[in-house]
Amino acid sequence: MKFHFQGRHDITDEWTCGPFALKYALVMHGRFENEIEISRRAGAHWWNGTNEISLTRAARYYGCSLKSIRRTQAEKARKTLNKYLRKKIPCILCVDEWNHWVTVINYSLQKYIVVDSEESPVIQIYSWAQLRRRWVYDDDETEKSLYDLYPLIPKFKRLSKPRFTLRTAQELRKEKNQELAKNWDHYFNDLITICTPRTPLSINYISMSEFLRRRSKMMIEQASYWHGFPTKSELRDLLKRFEFVAKIYDLVIAEEDKFEALSAFSSILMMYACGKYGMNKIYI
Known part of the structure; x- marks a missing residue:
């Protein structure tokens, strides 16, 4: 990543x-x-x-x-x-x-x-x-x-x-999207290192929605199991926020990069868990 x-x-x-x-x-x-x-x-x-x-x-x-x-x-x-x-x-x-x-x-x-x-x-x-x-x-x-x-x-x-419209901006002002709105630039910066903008010339890619449909369950279960504290629902909400940003900017994942994306989002989930709940020392 x-x-x-x-x-x-x-x-x-x-x-x-x-x-x-x-x-x-x-x-x-x-x-x-x-x-x-x-x-x-x-x-x-x-x-x-x-x-x-x-x-x-x-x-x-x-x-x-x-x-x-x-x-x-x-x-x-x-x-x-x-x-x-x-x-x-x-x-x-x-x-x-x-x-x-x-x-x-x-x-x-x-x-x-x-x-x-x-x-x-x-x-x-x-x-x-x-x-x-x-x-x-x-x-x-x-x-x-x-x-x-x-x-x-x-x-x-x-x-x-x-597709950044007034409706999008208004959606971000809702209380349920407060966390995303506050950290918008962080989500955006991470996404552009993993994804690529879709163009009429793009081939062999999958949308963020499709990627999460295929892989989110595994990533969420692993992060929840390995760390222990974050709930599956909050990890799912985190990935949904990334999906929202990806849709706005029409960002997709190249088919050849899907495993790198899997690793990247898995790492993000663990960093989120460790940042919010802390982590004990291991292997020492």
Whole structure:
């Protein structure tokens, strides 16, 4: 299992928020990358943060262009943002007085789905008023209100299309999905090391649902038996959460990788059990 010049927005408080925002914008184009590698490509460091030049450089490496747009009127900013979102183009916004990056990935029924590394859960639903308050930058020198956005435009044909809708985001807000929503990025990062995005060219693969239908009983029984404390129902719920994320991003398992996936998910179940319930020393 794999576990693995000066711009106008120099964000230093949470220097990884830029790579994180770019990661989830790339995902909407079917590119699944880790923010650590994105940080390296961007040349981001904790002492100077991540600006739009850094993000543009990283986006270019991954086959995309990051278009820079500035609006000085809220309504024009809203219309520009909506225009790109209707085209399925995610937009990275500089918010919180130019101190933070977020990604807007969809828009529906006057609600915006926003991915924000500083929030828990990272998936947020904003009205226009809520988004505008965070987005606007009041420039004291020019006495203008500035709205900067960066649509991520792919230079390649998208073969994989994640289905992250308003309904999905609303589902995550339900109490029963609180644990998944809070740890969304952890589930996502582990899944992209095990699975691959399904495309029209994909052959010899099995869906996450089919994989779990075949293998979940064995994995659950083994983890429950070997550790002793976790119940089968909570281990089953854990795997269902992985299945939910896999469906959103259309992630599948290559037939040739099914045994590696079996090992990986079995390891995840045991790590979950040990992390929650602890473990006594063995073989010593």
